[in-house]
Amino acid sequence: MTADPPLVLDIDGTLTRPEGWGIDPRIFDPLLEWEAPIVIATGKAFPYPVALCHFLGVPELVVAENGGVVYTGDDVFFTADREAAEAVAREYEAAGYSLGWGPEDTVNRWRETEIAVQYDQPVEPLRAIAAEYGLEVVDTGYAYHVKDAAPNKGDGVRTIAEHTNVDLTEAVAVGDSENDVATFEAVDRSFAVANADEAARAAADEVLADAHADGTLALLERVASA
Ligand SMILES: O=C(O)COP(=O)(O)O
């Protein structure tokens, strides 16, 4: 009899419905019943993974903003600030472009360390402006994230492990894009869903046969305690 391994899960592309958008409701019960810690490691702003944990009914262990914000359940750690990314966003807008989210911009409203740009906005001028500020642009397949190069999801996951009982030498991670590569390096076994980008596929120990939540759900069945 083996125990359930700790999980490190990405959100978009990994817990999403086959259509690619929205959380697949089939993940709720397996995650609620999982007997080991679950870390949500995402590019989304801090409130989103916290809310996901809350509504799943699992403890809040969260890496948000691609590692810019880390929550261990007791403490919040910030590993970057928003100022430079904000300056890039203003310059992008001044050049006639838009972040693409509308006036109230709930995607960036609560962001503390980076700025996200909608996926159908032009990325080349964004990359050029970000480079002037020494920042990088990460392509998650869902948005472009303007961020400091230092924070990443993998370091965030390690911070959680240092402050909790999450044992990364036993952990299983699932992800779909270049922002999950550092996570894959931090855990014991790493899996890219079938819809994953090249970077995630190359970094993962295994590419799953199924896409989105279908891939993740099949994997959970496979690695669950016997
Ligand atoms: O916020 C994004 O663009 C992607 O989010 P994810 O890291 O949970 O896939």
Ligand SMILES: [Mg+2]
């Ligand atoms: Mg993703």
